Amino acid sequence: MNSTHVVIVGAGPAGVRAAETLVRKGVAPVLIDEGMRAGGQIYRQQPQGFSRPAKALYGFEASKANAIHVCAEDLASQIDYRPKTLVWNANADTLDLLCDDRFEQLGYDRLIVATGATDRVLPVPGWTLPGVYTLGAAQIALKFQGCAIGDPVVFAGTGPLLYLVAYQYAKAGAKVTAVLDEAGFSDQCRALPGLLRQPSTLAKGLYYRAWLLANGVRVEQGASLVRIDGEKRVASVAWQQGGVEHSLPCSAVGFSYALRSETQLADLLGCEFVWSPLNRAWLPRRDASGRSSLEHVYLAGDGAGIMGADAAEMAGERAALAVLQDMGIAVDGARAEKLERGLAQIERFRDGLEHAFPFPEGWAAKADDALMLCRCEEIRVGQLRDVVRAGAVDINRAKALCRVGMGRCQGRMCGAAAMEIIACESGLTIDSVGRLRGQAPIKPLPFAVGPDA
Amino acid sequence: MSALVETDVVIIGGGIVGASAALFLRRRGMEVALIERDYCGSRSSGVNFGGVRRQGRPLIQLPLAQRAHAIWNDLPGHIGIDGELVRSGHLKLARSDEDMRSLERYEAETRGFDMGLELLGEDDIRRRYPWVGKSAVGASLCPADGHANPRLISPAFAVAAKRLGAHVYEQTPVVRVEDAGDDFLVTAGDGLRFRAPWLLNCAGAWAAGLALQYGEPVPMRAGHPAMLVTEPLPVFMTCSTGVEGGGIYARQVARGNCVIGGGQGFALDDRRARVDQQAVVTLLRQATTLFPSLHGAHVIRTWSGTEGYLPDRQPVIGFSRMRRGLVHGFGFAGGGFQIGPAVGDVLAELVCEGASRTPIEPFSIQRFQHVAA
Numbered sequence: 001m002n003s004t005h006v007v008i009v010g011a012g013p014a015g016v017r018a019a020e021t022l023v024r025k026g027v028a029p030v031l032i033d034e035g036m037r038a039g040g041q042i043y044r045q046q047p048q049g050f051s052r053p054a055k056a057l058y059g060f061e062a063s064k065a066n067a068i069h070v071c072a073e074d075l076a077s078q079i080d081y082r083p084k085t086l087v088w089n090a091n092a093d094t095l096d097l098l099c100d101d102r103f104e105q106l107g108y109d110r111l112i113v114a115t116g117a118t119d120r121v122l123p124v125p126g127w128t129l130p131g132v133y134t135l136g137a138a139q140i141a142l143k144f145q146g147c148a149i150g151d152p153v154v155f156a157g158t159g160p161l162l163y164l165v166a167y168q169y170a171k172a173g174a175k176v177t178a179v180l181d182e183a184g185f186s187d188q189c190r191a192l193p194g195l196l197r198q199p200s201t202l203a204k205g206l207y208y209r210a211w212l213l214a215n216g217v218r219v220e221q222g223a224s225l226v227r228i229d230g231e232k233r234v235a236s237v238a239w240q241q242g243g244v245e246h247s248l249p250c251s252a253v254g255f256s257y258a259l260r261s262e263t264q265l266a267d268l269l270g271c272e273f274v275w276s277p278l279n280r281a282w283l284p285r286r287d288a289s290g291r292s293s294l295e296h297v298y299l300a301g302d303g304a305g306i307m308g309a310d311a312a313e314m315a316g317e318r319a320a321l322a323v324l325q326d327m328g329i330a331v332d333g334a335r336a337e338k339l340e341r342g343l344a345q346i347e348r349f350r351d352g353l354e355h356a357f358p359f360p361e362g363w364a365a366k367a368d369d370a371l372m373l374c375r376c377e378e379i380r381v382g383q384l385r386d387v388v389r390a391g392a393v394d395i396n397r398a399k400a401l402c403r404v405g406m407g408r409c410q411g412r413m414c415g416a417a418a419m420e421i422i423a424c425e426s427g428l429t430i431d432s433v434g435r436l437r438g439q440a441p442i443k444p445l446p447f448a449v450g451p452d453a
Numbered sequence: 454m455s456a457l458v459e460t461d462v463v464i465i466g467g468g469i470v471g472a473s474a475a476l477f478l479r480r481r482g483m484e485v486a487l488i489e490r491d492y493c494g495s496r497s498s499g500v501n502f503g504g505v506r507r508q509g510r511p512l513i514q515l516p517l518a519q520r521a522h523a524i525w526n527d528l529p530g531h532i533g534i535d536g537e538l539v540r541s542g543h544l545k546l547a548r549s550d551e552d553m554r555s556l557e558r559y560e561a562e563t564r565g566f567d568m569g570l571e572l573l574g575e576d577d578i579r580r581r582y583p584w585v586g587k588s589a590v591g592a593s594l595c596p597a598d599g600h601a602n603p604r605l606i607s608p609a610f611a612v613a614a615k616r617l618g619a620h621v622y623e624q625t626p627v628v629r630v631e632d633a634g635d636d637f638l639v640t641a642g643d644g645l646r647f648r649a650p651w652l653l654n655c656a657g658a659w660a661a662g663l664a665l666q667y668g669e670p671v672p673m674r675a676g677h678p679a680m681l682v683t684e685p686l687p688v689f690m691t692c693s694t695g696v697e698g699g700g701i702y703a704r705q706v707a708r709g710n711c712v713i714g715g716g717q718g719f720a721l722d723d724r725r726a727r728v729d730q731q732a733v734v735t736l737l738r739q740a741t742t743l744f745p746s747l748h749g750a751h752v753i754r755t756w757s758g759t760e761g762y763l764p765d766r767q768p769v770i771g772f773s774r775m776r777r778g779l780v781h782g783f784g785f786a787g788g789g790f791q792i793g794p795a796v797g798d799v800l801a802e803l804v805c806e807g808a809s810r811t812p813i814e815p816f817s818i819q820r821f822q823h824v825a826a
Contacts, residue, residue, distance in 0.1 A: 089730065089755075096730040103734050270721075390612075397492050400499060400604045408684050408753050440728065444684065444751035447741050 004327055005107055007032065007095065009087050009265060010114035012040020013064075013309045014301025014316030016072045018112050021320035023078050025329050030080040030106065032087055032097065034443075038072030040116055041136060042309045044143045045069060057143050059168060060204055064309065089440035090268045096440070101448055110296045110323050113284075114316060115265050115303035119161075119256030122363045122417050126228030128375050131252040135161045138254035139168065148174040150252025154237045156180035156225045158357040159258035160308075163208040166217065176217050177250050180239050182257070184222035188356045201308075201349065220246075224360070228253050258357060259306045260416055266304065267438035269297055275431040278350060279305055280359055281416065282435040288340045290319030298322055311346040314339045363417075364424035373421065374414040376407020381421055388425040394434040395419055408444060411436045456644065458620065460484040462651040462804055463639050465627050465663065467493030469603075469790060470782045471655030472610035473524075473797025476531065479617035481805045486647050487611060487619055488639070490626040494607025497657055497758040497785075498793065502680060502702060502714040503603045504693055505791045506543045507568055508595035509559070513767070513815040514792060515566045520811050521795035522597070528606070531794070532613040536606035537706065543598030544582065544692040546589040546743070552697035553591035560593055568595050584689040586743045593697075600693040600704040603790055610794070630663060637778065651778050651804050658761035659723075660783035664769075664818065667776040671784070671821045672764055677718040677726035677757040678787050681736060683750045685709030690744065701739045711747065713740050718757030726757035762786045763821070770796055770816035772803060780804065781818055 006022060008015045011033035019031045031038075037045040043065040046052060054062040075081065082099065089096035095111075097104040119134035126132070133141070133149045135157065141149050142165075152175035155166045162181060170176045213219055226238045226245060238247040266284035267273070272293035273282040286292055286299040300319040301312035318339040321331045367373075369382025383402050392398040395405070395418060404418045405411030411418070415436045423430040462478055464471045467489030475487040487493070505525055507518040529535050547553035560570045571594045578585050578592055585592075615621045622645065629640040630652065639647040654663045661673045690705035701715035715736050718728040733755055741747050763769065766786040773779035782800050785793070799809045 091727075091729070103730060105730060394492075397495070400495065401608065406754070408751070410754065440733075440755050441752060444753050445733070445737070447683075447737050447747045447750050447752070 005030070005109045006112070006323055007106060007108040007110070008112040008114060009095070010040065010116055010301065010303065011035065011038040011072060011081075011083070012042065012114060012116050012301060012312060013068055014114035014116075014303075014312035014319075015040070015112070016068050016075070017313045017316035018114060018300055018320040019075050019079055020071050021317045022323065023075060025324050025331070027324065027327070027329070028079045029112075030082065031075070032082045032085045032095070032106075034084070034086055036083055038083070039065065039068055041140065043068050044140060046144055046146065050146065052146060056172070059171070061309070068313075086443055087265060088442050088445060090265055092270070098445060101446055108296070110298065110326070111269070112290075112298045112300055112316070112319050112323065113266050113269070113292075113303055114301040114312070115262040117259040117261050117302035117306055118412065120258050120260040120416050121413050122257050122360065122420070123367070123371055123373055123414070124225045124227055124255075125368065125371055126230065126234070128372055129228055129230050129234050130232065131230065131234030132228055133252065133254045134256040135159070135165045135254045136256065136259075139165050142168055142172060148172070148252075149254060150234065150250065151175050152177040152250050153252045153254060154178045154180065154248060154250040155254045156182070156223070156237065156239065157255040157257050158182040158360070159256065160205060160353060160357065161256070161259070162357075163205060163212065165254060166212055167208040170212060170215055170217055176212070177248055178218040178220060179212060180223040180225060180237075181219065181221045182224055182360050183357050187358050188221075225255060257360060259302065261303050261305060262412070263303065264410070264412070264438040264442045266292065266297070266299060268440060268442070270294060271297060271299070273435055276305060277431075278354055280430065288343065289322040289336070290315055291322055307343070307346050307350055311343055314342050314346075318343065364420040367421065373417060374404045374407060376409050376414075377403040379404045384418060384421050385425045388422050393422060393426040393428055395422060395436050396434055398422055399436065405436055410439065410442075456646065458486055458645065458647045460486045460620070460647060460649045462486070462653060463488065463637060463647045463649040464653040464655055465639070466655035466657055466660070466783075467611050467621065467623065468496060468498035468655060468657050469494060469607040469610055469793035470498075470785075470796050470800070471653065472607065472614055473794040474653055474655060474782065474800040475614035475619040475621070475797075476610055476617065477798045477801035478804060479614055479619050481801055483801070483805065485614065485619040486649070487614060487621045488625050488627055488641055488647070489611070489621070489623050492608065492623050493611030493621065494603070494609075497760045498607035498790065499604050500680070500756055500758040501603050501760075501787070501790050502678070502712060503600050503704065503790065504543070504695075504702065505538060505601050506595070506598045506693065506695075507566075507791065508543045508545055508570065508593065508598055509695065510788065511767070512562060515563065516811045517792045517795045517799070517813070519566060520798065521792045524794040524798065525791070532606065532609040533616075534605060534609050536601045536609060538599060538601035538606075539707070540597055540599040541704070542692045543595045544585075544694045545593045545595075546585065546694065546696045547591040547593075548588050548696060550590065556591065556593040556697055569597065570595055582692065584691075584744060584746055585694075586745050588742055594692070598693065602706070610797070630666060635778065651780065653800055653804075654779065654781045655783060655800075657783055657785075658759045660761060660769075660781070664773075664781060667773055667779055669773060669775055669818050669821070671769060671818065673761045673784055675720060676760050676762045676787065677720060678714055678760060679716045679718040679728040679732040679736060679755070679757055680712065680714040681728070681733065681752045681755040682713070683711040683747065684753050686711060686746070686750055689746050694743075696743070701736065701743060703740065703744065711744075711750070715739060720759065724759060726759050728755040728757050760785070760787050765820075768796070768816050769818045770799065770813045771809075771818065774817075774819050774822070
């Protein structure tokens with residue numbers, strides 16, 4: 001075995017395939033994951049002892065999920081696999097870890113960052129009521145704990161996850177009252193050429209929607225979420241469609257606007273970031289092979305730009321091949337090229353998806369001053385607008401002056417929305433309001449800590 | 454053609470010292486240009502612990518601290534906001550009898566400064582401050598000290614100066630300082646040039662370069678106080694708190710977050726600093742011993758800054774001995790927030806009146822004259 005310390009952060013499809021690729025060449029990496037079991041968010045496994053079949057949990061993706069789980073299980077004995085471990089800070093050659101309330105440090109020679117994604121949230125009035133979840137959280141409740149977020153449920157927002165989650169809920173027996181798709185039918189027609197690059201993925205999307213309609217689920221397109229009402233928890237949801245307001249009673253709402261990359265680790269490492277118009281976000285720069293701007297850091301999967309689980313598997317393998325190449329180990333060049341071609345094709349499909357599920361650009365202009373923007377620090381849209389009007393047009397300066405993004409989530413939830421408000425209020429383009437600087441810890445640290453190793 | 458701004462005073466550095474100097478110079482009717490490389494109050498002045506504390510300062514700083522105390526008492530009058538200033542009292546804990554004797558000595562030595570220090574025994578602490586851990590055997594309380602939000606206050610000094618007519622240039626790095634006869638010619642980013650007979654060196658941890666240019670080398674090093682903040686917790690910490698001998702300090706803001714500092718972070722580069730795991734772990738341990746209610750709480754953010762330290766941990770304040778018109782105010786060794794506004798006032802006084810009514814001789818740059826260039 002090679003003595004180079006290769007560390008992979010994240011055991012989703014990218015991280016698992018990266019580990020597999022390294023092991024095949026005799027390099028045993030350390031695979032660190034926050035989750036209890038491998039699979040990431042997309043292929044999240046139910047707890048040990050739960051026995052729902054893969055088909056029920058993952059639908060069309062059951063075989064892919066299964067393959068990742070089996071692969072991770074095979075690898076576990078051949079690598080240093082560390083589940084339930086948070087990487088909370090990183091320096092040039094060391095990761096700071098927290099596992100079971102114990103601090104540890106881990107050196108690395110080469111590091112593959114496969115940190116995945118979370119939902120992108122754009123607040124609407126009532127979004128902090130109990131019973132409101134992101135689409136991803138709604139899916140986790142179902143996949144991991146086998147429970148629904150409520151009954152009946154309305155799903156809203158945009159992105160491929162919208163129809164998938166609604167389908168999974170309805171299939172599992174939950175009452176889904178409506179799917180409110182922010183995107184209009186015309187958006188989806190315009191997107192068709194790009195979507196046709198991945199006919200099977202497109203077919204799945206169409207299938208979910210057709211299935212929902214056939215099973216009596218109301219599907220509304222061009223439906224813009226207006227507010228979520230309720231006293232102590234969700235009671236109903238209101239949306240606007242063609243200038244008319246509608247509403248429906250429900251006990252829970254799942255909503256989000258596609259996904260955003262989890263980039264804090266890349267940021268703390270010092271990776272160079274570039275603006276991605278497609279993701280409408282600052283992302284760590286990576287080349288086709290997954291090499292970052294830092295010599296020993298590689299990026300794979302949705303953590304460096306949203307491309308989905310299939311792309312994550314390819315990117316994980318490609319990044320691992322890059323690690324091997326940089327270690328002077330011969331790899332199959334044709335395989336590397338094939339992966340890069342495949343990733344490029346998915347990227348073009350991603351373009352199509354972005355047209356099919358366009359970002360609701362009018363959100364910031366419509367947001368009321370009283371709307372809760374940063375729920376951790378309880379900062380409303382108007383408070384951010386005040387500091388912007390006073391001259392704070394940089395997101396970090398605005399954060400310092402009004403505390404937006406300064407709380408428990410460190411801007412992971414509200415950062416994207418805060419940027420939209422600053423850009424809209426200042427008249428600057430979204431890419432010129434700066435990038436929220438990452439600060440350790442990536443996730444909160446408890447005071448109750450045992451001895452460090 | 455680059456613009457030339459002719460003014461009375463150019464101030465380099467928009468931290469709390471430079472910004473308050475700008476404010477107090479405007480009050481005295483001087484034309485002022487305040488030049489800041491980043492945003493005003495965004496470096497050490499804006500990211501420090503936020504202690505508004507006289508207790509514990511060396512005797513030579515107390516006249517300045519008292520002068521600052523008066524400014525802090527009318528903060529909204531000066532900068533238009535209260536900056537979350539709370540006169541919570543500053544509680545300095547002793548963790549040994551020896552530390553307690555040291556607090557007693559300090560109380561005796563500083564009686565002339567009207568701080569009203571109150572010495573507390575172990576029983577007093579248990580009764581009045583039940584949230585303090587058992588390791589404290591005594592304490593000294595300075596009732597009128599407190600804490601405030603540096604993120605808001607330091608930028609607000611620059612805003613207040615601007616409101617009074619100071620010209621404030623943010624995100625404007627100084628490229629070069631030259632002489633133009635008796636005047637200074639300062640070239641900054643974006644082709645801006647400034648000409649003035651007075652130049653204030655308020656560049657914090659980055660001030661040594663200008664001092665050196667004028668033949669006054671100072672042995673300043675950068676330090677990086679480690680800081681962290683918890684999620685909001687039920688309010689329990691009713692005083693801003695420190696310990697005799699240093700090492701840890703804490704305060705709780707009205708929203709419930711506890712800000713805790715102590716130990717050192719490290720420099721990422723010339724401008725940025727961070728806290729490492731060892732510093733965080735040490736702080737977490739010490740804090741839970743000193744404040745048991747923190748057990749189970751979460752730290753949501755850590756940070757550090759870049760602060761200038763001279764070997765005697767005292768600042769440099771006063772006229773340059775080498776160049777007429779150059780005035781220094783830097784090197785506050787992590788303790789500049791409370792006295793900052795008074796130092797700004799003193800610098801303005803030096804420019805306008807030629808002398809300070811508060812003694813500043815101990816802070817003369819001359820004390821480093823033996824240092825080789």
